Amino acid sequence: MENDKNFDAIIIGGSYAGLSAAMALGRSLRQVLIIDSGLPCNRQTPHSHNFITHDGEKPSVITQKAKEQVLSYPTVRFQQGLAINGKKNNDGFEISTVDGEAFNAKKIIFATGIEDVMPDIQGFSACWGISVIHCPYCHGYEFSGKKTAIMANGERALHLASLVNNLSTDLTILTSGKANFEAEQAAKLEKHGIAVIEEEIVKIQHKNGWLEKVVFGDNSTRAFDTLYAAIPFKQHSAIPVELGCDLTEQGHIVVDNFQKTSVKGVFACGDNASMMRSISNAVAAGNLAGAMVNKELVEESF
Structure with a gap:
């Protein structure tokens, strides 16, 4: 699997939403690639709260434990890197990274989060x-x-x-x-x-x-x-819009109740698609996105 460039699903973003989606897919034995740049938006936050069983834990500790659990599923692969381009092809989608690698998948899940736009205020x-x-x-x-x-x-x-x-x-x-x-x-x-x-x-x-x-x-x-x-934000990744995903007036990716975007085969979960900006919401949305991707794969092959 390490040299394979073709997957059932590529998940862009390896934080809470992305890892949760990967677990749902890994438990269904789907070939999954997670691409993550390693820059979560809460990297400065000393403690995570309001997430039951992890209240008060450091965000990095939660992420590391989640990553270890997800990667225990043999069909899930983690790729450190930055996804910079995406396009449709005959079999689904192609995602390219800043390192010049290209990967293909039938489905895409964006768990890319948002980027806060800091005001010009010292400190x-x-x-x-x-x-x-x-x-x-x-x-x-x-x-x-x-x-x-x-x-x-x-x-x-x-x-x-x-x-x-x-x-x-x-x-x-x-x-x-x-x-x-x-x-x-x-x-x-x-x-x-x-x-x-x-x-x-x-x-x-x-x-x-x-x-x-x-x-x-x-x-x-x-x-x-x-x-x-209350500061503005922008999408952390430009690829969803590049693929044709609609955005709300506020700038979130438009998704339905099953985390589907306006582009067939493309899903989004976490901060990039919700005003409810929290770890617990990201985990829940990621789990649903993974399940819905698996459902589509089942419907297409069974």
Whole structure:
């Protein structure tokens, strides 16, 4: 199998969703290739939470254990590398890597995740996933009762504030520009004692990724323990769009209830296809994608 270039399925992305899909297929004795670049989006996050049986574990430890279990199935192969191109062929699809290798498969599963687009704020990226965070469910409990900021504006800021308000009574919204709240929204913030600062954020002062102060354009500072940030993202891989997969208005890959994309034979799972950005959701979606790929293979051959 090591020299074989033809597979039942190629899974691009070897983190939680991809490994979960591979396990489902490996247990059905499908010939599977996982191609992974080794750069998961949560690589800076010190601990994973809200994933039952693994609460508080390091993400890398979860991944390594999952990889060992998946690769115990003899029909699953792991390829370290970066997939850069994809095209349809007579038998399905061809995927090429940056190293010049090409592999063929009847089905493709994209578990490629998304890439966060960091703002031009000094210190922001160094704190991302550590004390500058995106999800109250993944990180909120650990910062409950702490001095908390939310970097967002308008409806997004209000949504985050409503979730975080249950975790901290010391909550401030940083709009980094003119606040954009309707009268009813502003009244809700005032009712819950949530302050709004419009001054532009220019720097996150931190120590080894742990936030100490936010520095504003007028040189004033405010001390916080954590900062929730609603930042834009893009697809980590351009291949899904290259193959013709539709994207939502938000930028996720469009999938149906069975993780099928708009392109026949192509599936997607995990952060690249869902607003529910968590390990538990990625594992569940990957398991379903693997099962549905196997179902299609069965229907085509039986």
